[in-house]
Amino acid sequence: MRTDLLAEYWPTIWNGFLITVLLSFVVLAVSTPIAFFLALARQSQLAVLRWPAGIYVNVFRALPVLIILYFAFYALPQFGMSLTAFQAATAGLVIASSAYLAEDIRAGLAAVDPGQRHAATALGIPYWRSLRRIYLPQAIPIALPPYITRAIIIVKGTALASLVAVNDLTAEAVRAISITYRPYEFLAVAAILYLVINALLAALQSFTERHIALRYGRVAAGPAAVAQ
Amino acid sequence: MTSATDPNKKPVAASDDASGAGPMVAVRNLRKEFGSLVAVEDVSLDVNAGEVFAIIGASGSGKSTILKCINFLEPPTAGEIWVDGRRVGVVETGGRLRPARASELRRSRADIGMVFQSFNLFPHFTALQNVIEAPMAVRGLSRSDAIGLAKELLDRVGLGDKFDEHPRRLSGGQQQRVAIARALAMRPKVMLMDEVTSALDPELVEEVLGVMKNLARDGMTMLVVTHEMAFARDVADSVVFVDGGRVVEQGPPSEILRAPQEVRTKAFLQRILRTDG
Numbered sequence A: 001m002r003t004d005l006l007a008e009y010w011p012t013i014w015n016g017f018l019i020t021v022l023l024s025f026v027v028l029a030v031s032t033p034i035a036f037f038l039a040l041a042r043q044s045q046l047a048v049l050r051w052p053a054g055i056y057v058n059v060f061r062a063l064p065v066l067i068i069l070y071f072a073f074y075a076l077p078q079f080g081m082s083l084t085a086f087q088a089a090t091a092g093l094v095i096a097s098s099a100y101l102a103e104d105i106r107a108g109l110a111a112v113d114p115g116q117r118h119a120a121t122a123l124g125i126p127y128w129r130s131l132r133r134i135y136l137p138q139a140i141p142i143a144l145p146p147y148i149t150r151a152i153i154i155v156k157g158t159a160l161a162s163l164v165a166v167n168d169l170t171a172e173a174v175r176a177i178s179i180t181y182r183p184y185e186f187l188a189v190a191a192i193l194y195l196v197i198n199a200l201l202a203a204l205q206s207f208t209e210r211h212i213a214l215r216y217g218r219v220a221a222g223p224a225a226v227a228q
Numbered sequence B: 001m002t003s004a005t006d007p008n009k010k011p012v013a014a015s016d017d018a019s020g021a022g023p024m025v026a027v028r029n030l031r032k033e034f035g036s037l038v039a040v041e042d043v044s045l046d047v048n049a050g051e052v053f054a055i056i057g058a059s060g061s062g063k064s065t066i067l068k069c070i071n072f073l074e075p076p077t078a079g080e081i082w083v084d085g086r087r088v089g090v091v092e093t094g095g096r097l098r099p100a101r102a103s104e105l106r107r108s109r110a111d112i113g114m115v116f117q118s119f120n121l122f123p124h125f126t127a128l129q130n131v132i133e134a135p136m137a138v139r140g141l142s143r144s145d146a147i148g149l150a151k152e153l154l155d156r157v158g159l160g161d162k163f164d165e166h167p168r169r170l171s172g173g174q175q176q177r178v179a180i181a182r183a184l185a186m187r188p189k190v191m192l193m194d195e196v197t198s199a200l201d202p203e204l205v206e207e208v209l210g211v212m213k214n215l216a217r218d219g220m221t222m223l224v225v226t227h228e229m230a231f232a233r234d235v236a237d238s239v240v241f242v243d244g245g246r247v248v249e250q251g252p253p254s255e256i257l258r259a260p261q262e263v264r265t266k267a268f269l270q271r272i273l274r275t276d277g
């Protein structure tokens, strides 16, 4: 273990780590609301919403993320859209991530007993209020574990950004290796730093699950279990 | 939609007398298709204010679909629904008919209470929260007014000591009584009840039927899909037997339940009385 080399390259590694954190955060923060509305659109009664959302979700889940990233970075300038490396990586990752997250969120919404919608509709409660007060509080506890699992996959996926010239954690580790020829040290450090981010996400998951369990009780069981 | 010359005029009941008061609920030539399946065909019903109207029939005969069409939970394929003299789901503007907007449908639905076989209480809300939600969201009641109303109604269905319980801590019979209170909190003009005791353990059925009897005595107009023949006999003013999506026979319970004319009605009643033991 060459700790002197680690110390020498630590500032750039740390920078890469911050960029990975920033990229992950921006991608999740932008993808989540897009995914939420895609999920709603996929459940809509209106074909004009349902169809495009379905096509978006299925197409972008079927493509390699790297192809989408390369498209954003190399192909968009061909159409006169010039993005920085970070912007291109963000755009590409958001497109892919929102398609995946949309399915996780949709599954959570679909798991809510349809009787809840019947009751809310029969009472005349407006859609957005039902969503906020009735469906989401029941869908979120169901959707949260797959959501966090997906978020962890997305964080790992940001490593692909190193292939479109973003100086993220992976890019900096690879650069240090190519100069020092010490793959073991730098790969270990990069791995540990990815683990730190994802351990935080896992902790967030168990915290929110406990919080929701306290607040709503065991919601997922619902009244249907008693009824039948 | 079929022809409707003057959609804002009250429908004239077949049995309408000179007083001019139309039925509280009028169903005209209702038809509902699910794809190629015709679930309900040419059903017409009149339910007068304060009447209890029982719908009986075998599983899959279209009873639930008729109720769901009345509040447009399932939009009818054809036919007309009228509640208290107003057309549901269709609006006339400038002499032309158009489908009601979401907000117009919500206004109609707010006047039509519905209680389900599986209760469908909001599981993350307490009993009280279940009851106050819609009056606040739809009727614009203040929280304190809604709470006052909810406590009165929960008291009325015998749950004065369960305000703060979540549904999962209540028995099926208690949950169903909360669901009835929740529907009543909208001050509906009519209550639609779809096999509301079918999911209950036998010993819990009476407490819910008791609440329904009280409602009937207080003059609530009710359409009740039920397999409780004793309830239909004792409480209903009118009974309709449906089979294959059509009305086979209709009349006072004394006629339909004691002396049915149609073969299919007789067969159904024999079957259900045998299984009831």
Ligand SMILES: Nc1ncnc2c1ncn2[C@@H]1O[C@H](COP(=O)(O)OP(=O)(O)OP(=O)(O)O)[C@@H](O)[C@H]1O
Residues within 6 Å of the ligand: B034, B037, B039, B057, B058, B059, B060, B061, B062, B063, B064, B065, B066
């Ligand atoms: N949403 C739907 N999509 C397709 N078919 C449906 C739908 N709802 C009901 N049906 C069909 O319509 C017919 C009538 O169903 P409905 O639920 O009204 O019967 P029911 O008399 O209430 O029966 P049960 O006593 O079992 O509740 C059935 O054949 C049913 O399978």
Ligand SMILES: [Mg+2]
Residues within 6 Å of the ligand: B063, B064, B065, B194, B195
């Ligand atoms: Mg039914």
